[in-house]
Amino acid sequence: MVHRRFSWPFGGQRASFCGSFTGWRECPMGLVGTEFQVVFDLPPGLYQMWSFGSIQYRFLVDGVWRCDDTKPVVRDEYGLISNEMLVTLVENNTHPAVQLEQSPVRRMNLDEGTILTTMPPEPPSRNSGMQIAVFRHRVSEILLHNTIYDVVPVSSKIAILDARLPVKQAFHIMHDEGLALVPLWDDGQGTVTGMLTASDFVLILRKRNIRVLGHEELEMHSVSAWKEAKLQYYGGADVAGMQRRPLVHVKDSDNLRDVALTIIQNEISSVPIFKSSTDISGIPLLNLATLPGILKFLCSKLQEQPEGYPILRNQISSIPIGTWSQHTGRASTRQLRTSGLSAPLITCLDFLLEDRISSIPIVADNGSLVDVYSLSDIMALAKNDVYACIELEQLTVENALELQYQVNGRRQCHTCLSTSTLLEVLDQLSVPGVRRLVVIEPMTRFVQGIISLRDAITFLLG
Numbered sequence: 001m002v003h004r005r006f007s008w009p010f011g012g013q014r015a016s017f018c019g020s021f022t023g024w025r026e027c028p029m030g031l032v033g034t035e036f037q038v039v040f041d042l043p044p045g046l047y048q049m050w051s052f053g054s055i056q057y058r059f060l061v062d063g064v065w066r067c068d069d070t071k072p073v074v075r076d077e078y079g080l081i082s083n084e085m086l087v088t089l090v091e092n093n094t095h096p097a098v099q100l101e102q103s104p105v106r107r108m109n110l111d112e113g114t115i116l117t118t119m120p121p122e123p124p125s126r127n128s129g130m131q132i133a134v135f136r137h138r139v140s141e142i143l144l145h146n147t148i149y150d151v152v153p154v155s156s157k158i159a160i161l162d163a164r165l166p167v168k169q170a171f172h173i174m175h176d177e178g179l180a181l182v183p184l185w186d187d188g189q190g191t192v193t194g195m196l197t198a199s200d201f202v203l204i205l206r207k208r209n210i211r212v213l214g215h216e217e218l219e220m221h222s223v224s225a226w227k228e229a230k231l232q233y234y235g236g237a238d239v240a241g242m243q244r245r246p247l248v249h250v251k252d253s254d255n256l257r258d259v260a261l262t263i264i265q266n267e268i269s270s271v272p273i274f275k276s277s278t279d280i281s282g283i284p285l286l287n288l289a290t291l292p293g294i295l296k297f298l299c300s301k302l303q304e305q306p307e308g309y310p311i312l313r314n315q316i317s318s319i320p321i322g323t324w325s326q327h328t329g330r331a332s333t334r335q336l337r338t339s340g341l342s343a344p345l346i347t348c349l350d351f352l353l354e355d356r357i358s359s360i361p362i363v364a365d366n367g368s369l370v371d372v373y374s375l376s377d378i379m380a381l382a383k384n385d386v387y388a389c390i391e392l393e394q395l396t397v398e399n400a401l402e403l404q405y406q407v408n409g410r411r412q413c414h415t416c417l418s419t420s421t422l423l424e425v426l427d428q429l430s431v432p433g434v435r436r437l438v439v440i441e442p443m444t445r446f447v448q449g450i451i452s453l454r455d456a457i458t459f460l461l462g
Helices: 128-144 167-177 198-205 223-234 256-265 291-302 345-355 375-389 397-408 422-429 453-461
Strands: 002-010 013-021 024-027 030-033 036-038 048-057 059-061 064-066 073-076 079-091 097-100 105-109 114-118 181-186 191-197 270-274 285-290 359-363 369-374 436-440 447-452
Touching: 128 256, 128 291, 128 453, 167 181, 167 198, 167 223, 167 375, 181 223, 191 198, 191 270, 198 223, 198 345, 198 375, 256 270, 256 285, 256 291, 256 453, 285 291, 291 422, 291 453, 345 359, 345 375, 345 397, 359 447, 369 375, 369 397, 369 436, 375 397, 422 436, 422 453, 447 453
Parallel strands: none
Antiparallel strands: 002 013, 024 030, 048 079, 059 064, 073 079, 079 097, 105 114, 181 191, 270 285, 359 369, 436 447
16 A cells, blocks of 8 residues: 655645555556545635646666656655656645656666756746846855855865975975975975976976976976976966965865865965964965865755745756857857767876866767866876876777776766756765766757766856
């Protein structure tokens, strides 16, 4: 026997009823639960008669329970379950009115076991610009009234490297600790003066940069020496008049909106947080502020009252967010880059550095998504000095991915659909380790666009 309780708004009040059914019957619409009528728990002065049919079901596929990818679903104590309900209402002898419950439609990618979700499309807003403006104002208000202590863990470990370390040793530490960037400590100045990033490793490995700092010199040159050499090589003609720019940082008293804007406007992935007052450690660095931490905090606030933000239910195809392929007909501020498996890795790296982006989708010959190559993936070449045994110009993207899999194992490629809602996209991007979502066509996995953490925060802040 299946026993259910249902409730819904009626005339500004909530009406509810409960009932049971033990069998199934055939009707013109197909197989539904046994029909019955009930009068129960209604607002005063109303006499209602209800007639409904309901069917709930799952499929067992290769030992895993799945839902119908074309039908509404609900969540019960056992997880997601396909759910269809037909309700007929008779109000004070008026004509019956049929109401069909709408629930999110969840589509399954059976190959990866990844749930790709879509929602019933919201009716197009006549004033979408105003809706976005109001939403952004509310987001700014949330961030303005919270500080960095709302997103920084109470207890955490942060790695800091001495700028006098040899470059080779520094990159080995970054690889072993799984770091894409690390603050640099200058003992002479007694403070953090810079950041060593995966981009530095890429610049060293590029062919035209070998004459600045060759592989054989990595063991001798310090990180600080590399920073000076990079400035001279990439500084242009007026090197003498150039100086390293001061370290971009924020204070622990700054609000989250200012912190997020600092990261976005300086096109960096994280920013050091300096303490307002020095403690007994003498180290001014509190931690690193990152976009994932800020977005996770923001999503928790938005989900407290999701009904107050109707734009969260809008599909991303109707929102100015992300970078899109030209064939979608959507305008983007930058070109969507993709790379084939047989393309030289150095070409892929040049795209990343020139466009100042962190990743690029890798596609098969038919345009379907294979994986994503990120700047941080280059750190795999630091293991066992692989970089010293290869010619970067001869390494293909496919070779680089194989090296990455050997070092770190295969990983999940995070995707979404153009019909995914803004809330679904923000939820996925707030998961630790998810830095971007590739927008794909569900049947062919053809790449339609990409939405990064930076894209999401930029949209939210306007």
